[in-house]
Amino acid sequence: MRSKLFITLKSPHDLGDLELVRALAKGSRSGLLLLEDAVIFAANADLGKELLGAVQDVYVIKDDWEARGLPLANPGFKVVDYPEAVDLIMERYEQTITV
Amino acid sequence: MTDSLLILVTKPPYGFEEAFSGLRAGLGALASGLVPTVNILMVGEGTLNAVAAQRPEAVRMPSNVEAVNDMLDFEAKVYVVREDLLRLVGDVPLLEGVEAIDWERARQVIEGHGMVTTF
Amino acid sequence: MRTMVIQIRSGTMMNMDTNIAVKLARAALDKGYGVRMFGYGEGVTLIKKGQDPKRFPNVGNETKELVEKGLEVVVCETCCKARGIARGEEIEGTKIGSLTNDLSRFVAEGDRMVTLAR
Secondary structure, three states: OOOEEEEEOHHHHHHHOOHHHHHHOOOOOOEEEEEEHHHHHOOOOHHHHHHHHHOOOOEEEEEEEEEEEEEOOOOOOOEHHHHHHHHHHHHHHHHHEEO | OOOOEEEEOOOOOOOOOHHHHHHHHHHHHHHOOOOOOOEOOOOOOOOHEEEEOOOOOHHOOOOOOHHHHHHHHOOOOOOEEEHHHHHHOOOOOOOOEEEOOOOOHHHHHHHOOOEEEEE | OOOEEEOOOOOOOOOOOOHHHHHHHHHHHOOOOEEEEEOOOHHHHHHEEEOOOOOOOOHHHHHHHHHHHOOOEEEHHHHHHHHOOOOOOOOOOOOOOOOOHHHHHHHHHHOOEEEEEE
């Protein structure tokens, strides 16, 4: 299966129950890149655990996370800048899917 | 270089422009002749775009039925994840020509496309 | 050259999606990738000349600067017409084009698609 990088701009409330992410991710190597209000996921240990149950890696875009002054509740999450996000999109995963 | 595009439709019809726009983007790609394979996958609330009983004239909106049929005319596949539809609204009739599939098959469909764009 | 296609469907003042589009485009260009951006739906507002968002980042100016660095930006003509944006109102170097000719070309020649929408 092609590896997949999911991208989301949605807050935990807007993204909902992660059912779509789970269904799309099953069986392939996958990561999730959190941008804008999606970085709120990074501050909540329970939500973070749920995300890491759906995908192998979670990436938090640095500037959106810093802007909101939130803690990083899950040490498994990786904080990335834009050049690193470009690497994820162009090199580290084979497909990108916005959710 | 990409020779196949999958339009992943997640939004329901009429409230948002998204689903219609996605179907039109698919049609544009097929009509261009530049992208040999373009298919549609409807998931979650996006499955409602395949409901046969739609009457877009009731809200004076462009027809998503017509947009689906245009894709089928161009020999695109229009897949609908049946379990998502069933969970949302039960076993309602679908437009002729669309293919109801399960998530296992849906993942294979995604696998078969170089690019995926979500609407 | 490997190319990133960014499809932007949010309006410039709706949320930060267009800001993210330009930040991603800049980082990808700096790394030597090709970047093409297609504005669809509300995303067509990106190329409107004369944007003046006061205290917010001016994505119009940033887009213009990136076009000079090699970014190709095309927006959907039908969507422009729907919003009363006419030819001649676009930022210099950007183009009002079409799904069939431009987005399809971007897809066919592109390597990754980043869809920025809600």
